[in-house]
Amino acid sequence: MYNHKQIEKKWQKIWEEHPELYRADDKSKSEKKYILDMFPYPSGDGLHTGHVESYTATDIISRYSRMKGFNVLHPQGWDAFGLPAENYAIKTKIHPAITTKKAIANFKEQMKMMGFSYDWPREVNSSDSDYYKWTQWFFLLLYKNGLAYKKKGKVNWCDSCKTVLANEQAENGICERCKNPVEQKDLEQWFFKITDFIEDNEQTSGLLSGLDKVDWPESTKMAQRNWIGKSEGTTIKFSIFNFQFSNKFKNSNVQNYIEVFTTRVDTIFGCTYVVVAPEYKLIQELKDQVKNWLEVENYIEKAKKKTDLQRMETKEKTGVKLEGIEAVNPFNNETIPVFVADYVLGHYGTGAVMAVPAHDERDYEFAKKYDLPVKEAVAPYLKDNPRQDKNTEKRNVVTAIVKNPKNNNYLCLDWKTTEWKSFPAGGIEKDDLITAAKREIEEETGYKNIKFIKQIGDSVFAEFYRPHKDSNVYAHFKYLLFELENEEMAEVSQKEKNQHEVVWIEENKVDFFINVWNQKLIWKKYRQGGFAYCEDGILINSAEYNGLTSEQARQQLIEWLEKEKIGQKKTNYKLRDWLVSRQRYWGAPIPIIYCDVCGEVPVSEKNLPVELPTDVDFMPTGESPLVNSKKFQNVKCPKCGLSAKREADTMDTFVCSSWYYLRYSDPKNKKEFASKKKLEKWLPVDLYVGGAEHTVLHLLYARFFTKVLHNLGYIDFDEPFIKLRHQGIILAEDGRKMSKSFGNVVNPDDVVKQYGADALRLFEMFMGPLEDAKQWNTKGIIGVVRFLERVYKLISRISHESKINKLESNGNELNILLHKTIKKVGKDIEALKFNTAISALMILLNEMEKQPCKPQTANCKFFLKLLAPFAPYLAEELWSQLGNKESIFKQSWPEYDSELIREKKVILVVQINGKVRDKIEVDADISEKEAKEVILFQKKIQEWLQKKEIKKMVFVPGKLINIVIK
RNA sequence: GCGGAUGUGGCGGAAUUGGCAGACGCGCAGCGUUCAGAACGCUGUGGACAAAAGUCCAUGAGAGUUCAAAUCUCUUCAUCCGCACCA
Numbered sequence A: 001m002y003n004h005k006q007i008e009k010k011w012q013k014i015w016e017e018h019p020e021l022y023r024a025d026d027k028s029k030s031e032k033k034y035i036l037d038m039f040p041y042p043s044g045d046g047l048h049t050g051h052v053e054s055y056t057a058t059d060i061i062s063r064y065s066r067m068k069g070f071n072v073l074h075p076q077g078w079d080a081f082g083l084p085a086e087n088y089a090i091k092t093k094i095h096p097a098i099t100t101k102k103a104i105a106n107f108k109e110q111m112k113m114m115g116f117s118y119d120w121p122r123e124v125n126s127s128d129s130d131y132y133k134w135t136q137w138f139f140l141l142l143y144k145n146g147l148a149y150k151k152k153g154k155v156n157w158c159d160s161c162k163t164v165l166a167n168e169q170a171e172n173g174i175c176e177r178c179k180n181p182v183e184q185k186d187l188e189q190w191f192f193k194i195t196d197f198i199e200d201n202e203q204t205s206g207l208l209s210g211l212d213k214v215d216w217p218e219s220t221k222m223a224q225r226n227w228i229g230k231s232e233g234t235t236i237k238f239s240i241f242n243f244q245f246s247n248k249f250k251n252s253n254v255q256n257y258i259e260v261f262t263t264r265v266d267t268i269f270g271c272t273y274v275v276v277a278p279e280y281k282l283i284q285e286l287k288d289q290v291k292n293w294l295e296v297e298n299y300i301e302k303a304k305k306k307t308d309l310q311r312m313e314t315k316e317k318t319g320v321k322l323e324g325i326e327a328v329n330p331f332n333n334e335t336i337p338v339f340v341a342d343y344v345l346g347h348y349g350t351g352a353v354m355a356v357p358a359h360d361e362r363d364y365e366f367a368k369k370y371d372l373p374v375k376e377a378v379a380p381y382l383k384d385n386p387r388q389d390k391n392t393e394k395r396n397v398v399t400a401i402v403k404n405p406k407n408n409n410y411l412c413l414d415w416k417t418t419e420w421k422s423f424p425a426g427g428i429e430k431d432d433l434i435t436a437a438k439r440e441i442e443e444e445t446g447y448k449n450i451k452f453i454k455q456i457g458d459s460v461f462a463e464f465y466r467p468h469k470d471s472n473v474y475a476h477f478k479y480l481l482f483e484l485e486n487e488e489m490a491e492v493s494q495k496e497k498n499q500h501e502v503v504w505i506e507e508n509k510v511d512f513f514i515n516v517w518n519q520k521l522i523w524k525k526y527r528q529g530g531f532a533y534c535e536d537g538i539l540i541n542s543a544e545y546n547g548l549t550s551e552q553a554r555q556q557l558i559e560w561l562e563k564e565k566i567g568q569k570k571t572n573y574k575l576r577d578w579l580v581s582r583q584r585y586w587g588a589p590i591p592i593i594y595c596d597v598c599g600e601v602p603v604s605e606k607n608l609p610v611e612l613p614t615d616v617d618f619m620p621t622g623e624s625p626l627v628n629s630k631k632f633q634n635v636k637c638p639k640c641g642l643s644a645k646r647e648a649d650t651m652d653t654f655v656c657s658s659w660y661y662l663r664y665s666d667p668k669n670k671k672e673f674a675s676k677k678k679l680e681k682w683l684p685v686d687l688y689v690g691g692a693e694h695t696v697l698h699l700l701y702a703r704f705f706t707k708v709l710h711n712l713g714y715i716d717f718d719e720p721f722i723k724l725r726h727q728g729i730i731l732a733e734d735g736r737k738m739s740k741s742f743g744n745v746v747n748p749d750d751v752v753k754q755y756g757a758d759a760l761r762l763f764e765m766f767m768g769p770l771e772d773a774k775q776w777n778t779k780g781i782i783g784v785v786r787f788l789e790r791v792y793k794l795i796s797r798i799s800h801e802s803k804i805n806k807l808e809s810n811g812n813e814l815n816i817l818l819h820k821t822i823k824k825v826g827k828d829i830e831a832l833k834f835n836t837a838i839s840a841l842m843i844l845l846n847e848m849e850k851q852p853c854k855p856q857t858a859n860c861k862f863f864l865k866l867l868a869p870f871a872p873y874l875a876e877e878l879w880s881q882l883g884n885k886e887s888i889f890k891q892s893w894p895e896y897d898s899e900l901i902r903e904k905k906v907i908l909v910v911q912i913n914g915k916v917r918d919k920i921e922v923d924a925d926i927s928e929k930e931a932k933e934v935i936l937f938q939k940k941i942q943e944w945l946q947k948k949e950i951k952k953m954v955f956v957p958g959k960l961i962n963i964v965i966k
Numbered sequence B: 001g002c003g004g005a006u007g008u009g010g011c012g013g014a015a016u017u018g019g020c021a022g023a024c025g026c027g028c029a030g031c032g033u034u035c036a037g038a039a040c041g042c043u044g045u046g047g048a049c050a051a052a053a054g055u056c057c058a059u060g061a062g063a064g065u066u067c068a069a070a071u072c073u074c075u076u077c078a079u080c081c082g083c084a085c086c087a
Helices: A004-017 A049-067 A083-092 A096-113 A129-144 A209-213 A220-230 A265-270 A293-304 A308-313 A362-370 A429-443 A496-500 A506-513 A518-529 A550-564 A676-682 A697-709 A750-757 A757-766 A780-798 A812-830 A833-851 A856-868 A873-880 A928-936 A937-947
Strands: A033-037 A072-073 A148-158 A162-163 A183-193 A230-242 A259-262 A273-275 A319-328 A337-343 A352-354 A379-380 A399-404 A410-413 A420-423 A455-456 A460-462 A466-467 A474-477 A478-481 A503-506 A537-539 A567-572 A592-595 A598-600 A635-636 A643-646 A685-692 A724-726 A903-913 A915-923 A951-956 A960-965
Touching: A004 A049, A004 A096, A004 A265, A004 A724, A004 A757, A004 A873, A033 A049, A033 A676, A049 A072, A049 A685, A049 A757, A049 A812, A083 A096, A096 A750, A129 A148, A129 A598, A129 A697, A162 A183, A209 A220, A220 A697, A230 A265, A230 A550, A259 A265, A259 A352, A259 A420, A259 A567, A265 A550, A273 A362, A273 A399, A293 A319, A337 A362, A362 A780, A379 A399, A460 A960, A503 A757, A550 A567, A676 A915, A750 A757, A750 A780, A757 A780, A757 A833, A780 A833, A780 A873, A812 A833, A812 A856, A833 A856, A856 A873, A903 A937, A915 A928, A915 A937, A928 A937, A928 A951, A928 A960
Parallel strands: A033 A072, A033 A685, A273 A337, A478 A503, A685 A724, A903 A960
Antiparallel strands: A148 A162, A148 A183, A230 A259, A230 A319, A230 A567, A273 A352, A319 A337, A379 A537, A399 A410, A399 A460, A410 A420, A455 A460, A466 A474, A592 A598, A592 A643, A635 A643, A903 A915, A951 A960
């Protein structure tokens, strides 16, 4: 009987004694493959099912690649510094070094239990001084190259964690760790200049364009691009009316303009006011001119007090007009009012915007509230609409036929005049109306095949485009119902309304209703009176720029601005520099010393590491805990020798995890973070697998580090992870997230105890594609358990029964299937499609069991090799039962015989009008002519073809033939 | 709101250069084995009609392109994820 406990225990021990099985060979000449898991944070809870999923995936690929002859680097380590460990320590009053050590031991134990083939001698631990020495070294490297700097400014402060946070860790104004709202504090902090690497430089591809050359999930690339938030636009100076550009002020220190940033200069003629953020410095300068200064000051004070969260909570736009101040639109010299409002962000762009209520929803809302004019400047232009499809020209007419339920009259929309005609009940049929309308339209326009695209109950609708009355702009109407005269609208059930987004329009407003792909939004705004279309179009009401497309207009407008020196092209980014200081204990100390005389002095490289003291009270106070250690803090200045103080903040843990993948190539190196030779040998990472929660933070930071090192000549690649995949989340059986509070956590230990590690590995891989979210199903595991048991039964039978294999002869068909499976499993592993690889193995096993005679040992050996990456324990055990002395993982992956698996005979599918009517076996390479002859003699086909005229026959070699009949 | 992804039997999921929809597994049903159960083995298993052969319907919904659509295009709905007053 298959005893997983015994087998797994046995091989765990043997593998432990032979670490060379999984060793990455620094000297080997074979092609390298670096397969990496995101190193885990060792929590006290141990491995969870998600870890098992991604680690099994990389383990399968590692084992497979080794058998394929690659020199595989598959290491593991510990992201040991960080807030969770420290918070746990605070709670339990046990030092984080102790709890972390314990957790690591537990993790390692569990990983060995799962049979993961890590190269343990390369293990790294980010909280070891051997490791963080180099984290500090990187800090100094950045510092020396002007990429680490200290700056006072508004930073995110979490009062619960008592530390500052990076923007990335304080999304939506909430602390990523403890979910408390984040405050803004003015503090002096260390930053890394990540913004220097957004765009390409001479040596290195930027964070943006680098994404184009890596094989990553599209969603992850998008998230990064989004986070970087590049937008190209222009700045424009709006002179202040009271300070109109004049020689008098040219040399004055007072700024006499408001500079705004916009991506839509083309809408400038629709600009009816200007808004500045409360933080906008110029306001203070204008103090004397603003008549309602008290009110303005009051508003600014209030806005400053709000946290980001509060700002977002109140969706209603508020603001105050700066009385006595007016700005001038440089294009038409109109004077427009200036507001201060907190819907404009101080830290983005120039902190001021030109407001175009007709084309910007936020401006529109504000304009409505404060009763400001709405002026359109852009009308939609059909030709420029990227979503226009190739049939648009044929469909530029609409009509609607609607039944009035009260009197059963039909209303027919005259497509030319958009007037409604009423047809009395019974006098005419709906179908006749449709036909008549179609004919009329066809005759008038010359367009054939007018199609009515929608029918709801008795109402019929079509699409059309017709010229706007003031311009050549085409409007697109869709699913329209017109309300007219006293005829009541045809009744459309609520459900249908929801389904089809029926838009109700009054006839006399039709001409205002220009365009629209998203008519719901636009129409609502029209009802309120003025908001229009926001995408690119053609300019209207824009003086000499009328008629230009947005694209052309932007170009010309910017040219003019640059010529007049009142504006220029500009690119803005949302990404800001990376704030790395943390007022916490459990992290790598920042290697800087402050001297009263020399100021900021970096610790010299030879004095690294700056050891984290162990005798510190780590309870958070808001001040860095390291301040408490006099021994740590009081030092001599490296420059002048006078007494000085160490920086007491530690580094963000993401700094530690930004370079760990480099260290694995040379983990014991005392002189460098890794030798150039070894970096060249092993990096970049060929496959990186880990959770999707790291799409922005870790992956962006790691890329930044790589780019810095590349730029400074340390490494020869500028993207660290060539191929990246995320494992999908495994949900609990109840469909919710696994969580201690729900009590629905599946513990891998329990599953292994009951079914074995092989079963758990196999099951998690069989559940579905690696990247999909999956729901745990306890019943499902029985399927793979049965599979393993049947494998054991089948193969152990050979070794236990007689050794006479002479008479055994498995059919050629089985042999073909075996070779097909070799091909399929290999291909699937490479494509990370483990679920279908396993199913191929199941199919092969089913066939082997069906054979009348005992399976051939040779076939079993093939089978075991294919199974080995998935279920290493069972495969190794049966392999040795077959009398093999050397580990199965030292064997090479079987080759398939491509001649053998070439199909000689195929089932040709015979379709008639696209429906399968017959299948016949023919030679794989049958010619079209032969095939046609053969199938026409088939009885079934003849029956189908009786007296019918064959219009056409389509032949797909080796697959199918489709007969088209009348 | 913007961006991304997904939608196929009772369930997990196969099939993506357009070419037999539902591989493999779970579950369920019947039979065998058994004193009985468990386990195991065999058979069946998308829906409708039919004794059967078979026919028709079916990949969230609606249209389109095509000899042929789960797959391509458009529209629409739902769910999940990311970003979100970024001008």
